[in-house]
Amino acid sequence: MDSEKLNNTIKLVKQVLEENKDNPKVTEAYKDIVKLANKRNID
Amino acid sequence: MPDNQLVEKSKLTLFQRIKKNSLIKKISGERYDKAPEYLKVDPDVIQALMAKSYLNISHLPDGFALEYIHENTDIFKELNDELQDYYLGIKIELIKLLPGERALQYIDEHPNAFKNLDFSLQKHFLAKKPEMFRFLDNDTQKRIIFSDESYKYIKYLPAKKQVKYLTQKTEDEVHLIDGVPDQNGINYDGFTLKTEPFFFSQELHCFDENALLKAIKLNKDILDRGWRDSDDSETREKWKMIHDLYDYVDLSKLPQDTKVKILTIDNRFISKCDTDTLIKFIDGNPVLLRLLPQERQDEIIEIDPSMNIYNSNRDKSFNNHVQEGLDINSNPMIRKVLTDKKVLDTIDPNRIDDFVKNPSEEKFKELIIDTYGENAKRVLESRPGITSDIIPNLRIFDPVIFEEFGEATVHNQLTYNTKFSILLADFADHPEKIQEYKKFEKLTDGLFIQNSAGNEEKLSEYLRFSNLLPLLDGESLTTDRIKSLRLAIADRKIIETKTIKLENLEDLDMYVAKRNKMYDEALKKVTDPESVKEIISKRFFGIDYGEKTGNDEGIYTASTLTMKELLHYYSIDNLLKDKRTYESDLFDKDDLDAIELANIISKIDDVEVLSKIYNVLAEKENVISPIEFETIKQKIPLQYSRELVSQLLTPEKAREKIENGEEGIAIEQEDGGIEIINLTGADFKIMMHSFLSVGQTNSGFRISPDIDKSELWKYFENGCSTISNCVIEPNMLNSCAVNENVINFGFSNIDPRLIIGMSHQDAHVDSRNRSVDPFFRFSTVKFNYPEELIRKTAAQISGVEEKDATHDYNEVTTYRNEQDPNKVGSDNLGGKIMPDYIVVFGEITDTHRNLAKAMGKNGKPLPIVKINEENYRNNMVARAHKKDTEHTIVSKEDSEFIKEIKEINSDEGRER
Numbered sequence: 001m002d003s004e005k006l007n008n009t010i011k012l013v014k015q016v017l018e019e020n021k022d023n024p025k026v027t028e029a030y031k032d033i034v035k036l037a038n039k040r041n042i043d
Numbered sequence: 044m045p046d047n048q049l050v051e052k053s054k055l056t057l058f059q060r061i062k063k064n065s066l067i068k069k070i071s072g073e074r075y076d077k078a079p080e081y082l083k084v085d086p087d088v089i090q091a092l093m094a095k096s097y098l099n100i101s102h103l104p105d106g107f108a109l110e111y112i113h114e115n116t117d118i119f120k121e122l123n124d125e126l127q128d129y130y131l132g133i134k135i136e137l138i139k140l141l142p143g144e145r146a147l148q149y150i151d152e153h154p155n156a157f158k159n160l161d162f163s164l165q166k167h168f169l170a171k172k173p174e175m176f177r178f179l180d181n182d183t184q185k186r187i188i189f190s191d192e193s194y195k196y197i198k199y200l201p202a203k204k205q206v207k208y209l210t211q212k213t214e215d216e217v218h219l220i221d222g223v224p225d226q227n228g229i230n231y232d233g234f235t236l237k238t239e240p241f242f243f244s245q246e247l248h249c250f251d252e253n254a255l256l257k258a259i260k261l262n263k264d265i266l267d268r269g270w271r272d273s274d275d276s277e278t279r280e281k282w283k284m285i286h287d288l289y290d291y292v293d294l295s296k297l298p299q300d301t302k303v304k305i306l307t308i309d310n311r312f313i314s315k316c317d318t319d320t321l322i323k324f325i326d327g328n329p330v331l332l333r334l335l336p337q338e339r340q341d342e343i344i345e346i347d348p349s350m351n352i353y354n355s356n357r358d359k360s361f362n363n364h365v366q367e368g369l370d371i372n373s374n375p376m377i378r379k380v381l382t383d384k385k386v387l388d389t390i391d392p393n394r395i396d397d398f399v400k401n402p403s404e405e406k407f408k409e410l411i412i413d414t415y416g417e418n419a420k421r422v423l424e425s426r427p428g429i430t431s432d433i434i435p436n437l438r439i440f441d442p443v444i445f446e447e448f449g450e451a452t453v454h455n456q457l458t459y460n461t462k463f464s465i466l467l468a469d470f471a472d473h474p475e476k477i478q479e480y481k482k483f484e485k486l487t488d489g490l491f492i493q494n495s496a497g498n499e500e501k502l503s504e505y506l507r508f509s510n511l512l513p514l515l516d517g518e519s520l521t522t523d524r525i526k527s528l529r530l531a532i533a534d535r536k537i538i539e540t541k542t543i544k545l546e547n548l549e550d551l552d553m554y555v556a557k558r559n560k561m562y563d564e565a566l567k568k569v570t571d572p573e574s575v576k577e578i579i580s581k582r583f584f585g586i587d588y589g590e591k592t593g594n595d596e597g598i599y600t601a602s603t604l605t606m607k608e609l610l611h612y613y614s615i616d617n618l619l620k621d622k623r624t625y626e627s628d629l630f631d632k633d634d635l636d637a638i639e640l641a642n643i644i645s646k647i648d649d650v651e652v653l654s655k656i657y658n659v660l661a662e663k664e665n666v667i668s669p670i671e672f673e674t675i676k677q678k679i680p681l682q683y684s685r686e687l688v689s690q691l692l693t694p695e696k697a698r699e700k701i702e703n704g705e706e707g708i709a710i711e712q713e714d715g716g717i718e719i720i721n722l723t724g725a726d727f728k729i730m731m732h733s734f735l736s737v738g739q740t741n742s743g744f745r746i747s748p749d750i751d752k753s754e755l756w757k758y759f760e761n762g763c764s765t766i767s768n769c770v771i772e773p774n775m776l777n778s779c780a781v782n783e784n785v786i787n788f789g790f791s792n793i794d795p796r797l798i799i800g801m802s803h804q805d806a807h808v809d810s811r812n813r814s815v816d817p818f819f820r821f822s823t824v825k826f827n828y829p830e831e832l833i834r835k836t837a838a839q840i841s842g843v844e845e846k847d848a849t850h851d852y853n854e855v856t857t858y859r860n861e862q863d864p865n866k867v868g869s870d871n872l873g874g875k876i877m878p879d880y881i882v883v884f885g886e887i888t889d890t891h892r893n894l895a896k897a898m899g900k901n902g903k904p905l906p907i908v909k910i911n912e913e914n915y916r917n918n919m920v921a922r923a924h925k926k927d928t929e930h931t932i933v934s935k936e937d938s939e940f941i942k943e944i945k946e947i948n949s950d951e952g953r954e955r
Contacts, residue, residue, distance in 0.1 A: 001631070001633035001634055001637050001667070001671045001672075001675065002633075002667070002671055003633050003664055004665060005666055005667050005668070005671065006633050006636060006667055006671075007639070008663060008665050008666050008668045009583070009660060009667045010636070010640060012656075012659045012660055012666065013640065013643070013644070013656055013659075013660075014664065014890045015659070016652060016655045016659055017647075018653070018654075019655075020533065020649070020652050020655075023649055023652065025647065025648040025649040025652070026647055026648075026649055026652050028646055029643045029644070029647045030648045032639070032642075032643045033257055033640075033643050033644070034064065036636060036639055036643065039636070040632075040636060
């Protein structure tokens with residue numbers, strides 16, 4: 001797996017989920033992506 | 044002003060009229076070019092210009108030139124080639140005005156223009172230049188072949204398509220853009236095209252020879268394996284479909300050389316050939332005369348009396364046998380020998396004659412050994428259970444196959460029913476093709492699972508790209524093209540991307556853009572979250588998203604996994620909560636995070652959010668792609684398997700436990716050197732296969748009491764390709780058979796890669812004989828770490844969780860043969876998996892002892908593990924509530940301090 005590509009992907013997905021974090025259909029996924037991004041030191 | 048617009052004759056001023064008259068009087072091309080616009084478009088001026096010379100047409104604006112040609116059609120063919128080409132580039136319909144030869148020349152030089160002609164013109168030119176058929180779009184091609192019944196154009200279709208028509212049923216929607224009437228004058232927008240091989244039985248002469256021969260080879264393989272009697276309805280149907288084709292086939296319109304080549308591949312067609320062809324066929328191999336019906340033999344002998352020595356009428360009893368040999372259902376042994384040129388070139392004709400007259404398994408093998416030498420001998424002698432019906436063809440024994448692919452590959456063709464064996468036969472005949480295949484292997488490294496099933500997948504993909512591969516060489520083999528090829532292969536399970544044409548370098552260069560555009564378009568049409576996830580999963584992870592439906596519903600194989608199935612079958616939530624996952628050397632951090640990302644996306648249920656995710660990822664190039672995800676998929680089940688195997692009791696671990704003073708385990712040596720490991724209370728985990736000592740097996744084989752079980756295990760070759768095992772431990776001893784007619788084989792020193800299925804209930808593994816890619820039914824597969832496997836087994840047996848109504852045990856399924864080529868050879872029965880010990884509940888009998896000696900390794904008998912049941916509980920209710928905590932990752936919220944507080948609170952609660 002290419003680290004840079006994975007980081008970019010996670011970052012982009014996180015940005016979208018962040019814009020919609022109050023949406024109940026997205027909340028759980030948002031929390032998980034934040035954890036994942038933090039684990040990888042992605043802003 | 045547009046140069047093709049009619050200009051109203053407006054009133055000219057006096058001055059303008061004088062200028063016009065002056066121009067007309069002294070008209071020439073050069074003067075016309077310098078004239079003002081209002082005069083250039085004046086019809087009188089144009090008429091004067093053209094009256095001067097038709098060659099002045101080159102000075103006219105294009106629109107006026109075309110209009111002039113339209114009104115004076117004769118001049119077009121008088122123009123020079125350059126001018127004609129110029130105007131044809133603007134209006135291809137002008138080609139109608141050219142003489143036949145000139146028109147054909149233009150089409151030849153501009154094949155892309157052919158596509159733009161209207162349908163009637165295309166058909167007109169096809170009559171003269173049928174090879175232009177290739178330049179038509181797919182729908183027009185099908186329309187011409189099938190709607191107009193012009194089968195002669197079939198040979199211009201891609202070879203793969205032709206082979207498909209002769210070997211499979213097909214169904215296509217054909218769209219007619221212009222709704223032009225067909226030959227019956229019927230006007231419609233399209234039709235559904237369904238074909239099966241039988242349709243082409245009278246049209247074989249319309250196929251390209253190579254495609255025809257390829258199809259015959261493939262069909263022969265199906266007929267030889269006698270799938271007519273298969274339990275599987277799909278394979279029976281396929282057999283019947285090909286059988287029908289052959290019953291009605293007409294070879295009479297084929298060239299003689301082609302017919303001879305067909306007979307060389309499959310002499311079932313003998314009865315369909317004329318005498319001259321048969322003479323050519325048996326030329327150099329007169330013993331083949333015996334394959335012919337008597338009247339055909341008589342015809343040939345009349346032409347050439349010296350052939351009489353081969354006349355089967357010399358022996359009346361053999362004559363019946365020859366007749367039987369012509370029957371499509373006859374003994375395949377004779378066909379395999381008589382269609383192998385190397386055997387016929389090497390072996391004395393009298394010996395072959397004797398074999399044909401009185402075939403036997405022994406003679407068959409001797410012919411192979413005497414033709415192909417020591418390698419073949421070693422392989423065949425190591426597997427005495429191999430019979431002629433199992434050997435797919437004799438070319439697999441060719442020295443070039445041993446040299447280029449290894450002895451393990453030859454063994455695997457005997458272990459499984461494979462399509463790869465057909466390709467190997469082709470490689471033996473054409474060794475120059477091997478390097479091309481090896482090039483493909485190198486280009487696609489890592490994209491296929493490293494086992495026999497993976498090889499079959501690789502073969503399919505190799506054939507899919509066989510036209511493209513030779514073009515990828517030297518300078519044309521660029522980094523971008525390699526990436527595109529690898530992506531196309533990583534996409535192979537996605538039906539939509541498989542329709543993208545990939546036959547030349549241009550196609551390959553366009554692949555990424557075309558596939559991405561296809562997904563972009565698909566997104567615009569969907570309105571529910573699951574469908575968006577489907578598109579995201581396909582584009583970025585290379586697999587379908589949702590569970591399989593229709594005939595494939597509930598089916599699991601590693602190679603056809605969808606994203607939702609992966610998350611379920613591989614217990615991803617549990618995988619990502621277990622410390623062992625992160626401590627494993629199998630994954631790197633990126634692998635696990637990619638899995639987690641897929642898991643996160645699967646939890647989102649909002650179509651707009653998901654669409655936004657797709658769009659932001661689609662805009663960027665530097666995001667994950669299917670190539671990366673392919674290898675991760677393969678690692679997940681292996682992680683579980685490795686952990687399971689590491690926990691299994693081995694004789695070495697048993698000795699260690701005793702040395703460490705563990706209670707409840709002891710070892711004694713019996714006379715005869717058998718080691719008995721007595722379990723009377725020590726913990727253990729055992730994976731065992733219960734082997735019926737009498738009764739019917741899943742392979743349909745009936746075991747009688749007097750059959751030698753060790754010989755059966757070692758040498759039986761026609762059974763299912765898997766071993767179904769149960770995992771037991773002190774709290775749960777349920778396995779699939781506990782009566783007296785069972786022998787239990789324990790497997791502990793087993794390669795984890797051999798585990799292909801796991802379930803806390805019966806895994807419903809496919810039990811077709813010699814299947815190279817066994818599948819699992821009814822969505823029962825569930826890979827887990829061993830603790831969870833055991834817990835869920837107990838839970839389902841006791842009904843605490845969903846119960847398997849008919850089975851009280853779990854299943855761990857392994858291949859029956861090694862998959863690592865380094866572990867497959869003639870010194871270990873082609874890699875057959877052997878047990879590590881025998882497991883006995885209750886008393887050890889002489890049957891156990893004899894089996895332990897017969898199945899021994901390295902001169903020592905197998906150990907016997909005796910489980911003293913009275914010392915163990917079979918208390919699944921208690922077990923069912925016990926979740927594994929030792930390996931679970933503690934979440935950040937549950938810090939040690941918090942846990943302590945919780946404990947204090949709960950203690951206080953109890954005290955109150």
